[in-house]
Amino acid sequence: MSKDSTIYTYRLLKRVHYKPILFQVYWILTVSLFIGAAIAISFASLPAGLIGVPAGVIGIPLVQTLLLRLLLRTKEKHAPQAWSWSSRLPWFGYAPETYIAMTKVRRLHFHVLWIVLVLLGCLYPWLSPSLLGFLVFVHLWLLIPRLIIIFLLRKHSSSGYLKINENDSSCYAQ
Helix, strand or coil, rough: CCCCCEEECCEEEEEEEECCCHHHHHHHHHHHHHHHHHHHHHHEEEEECHHHHHHHHHHHHHHHHHHHHHHHHHCCCCCCCCEECCCCCCCCEECCCCCEHHHHHHHHHHHHHHHHHHHHHHHCCCCCCHHHHHHHHHHHHHHHHHHHHHHHHHHHHHEEEEEECCEEEEEEEC
């Protein structure tokens, strides 16, 4: 090691394990809710039809990603380089790859939660109620698992650092 090397040591404060059964239940409830709504409304007037489903399933994660990148760029004064796209729940979408302060994660996700809801609210006059409801549902569906993890780690949010692993999210102290 060189003289200028920096060594970081982290102490585990709390770990939240991902239980596959919870994600299976999450998916089953989502599909059941979607099928139930389709049967109740009839398949012809499914939430927004052919345009609404791709707009929600592709558009909402893209809007969330753009907002996270924008917030990181404006708050940190540089492009986020330790963030990448994740395709696994609970961190589906744009997520940090390395240690990140819990205060920053909490602030960013609450900003994204409210900004997207406000943007969807601004589109209320031009969107059908079923499309608007579907877009709000997709937005909340993507954020709720993250917000639950942030809630479970809230005790350590002032001094903790979040590290997302394949099977858990861990909070460390430096």
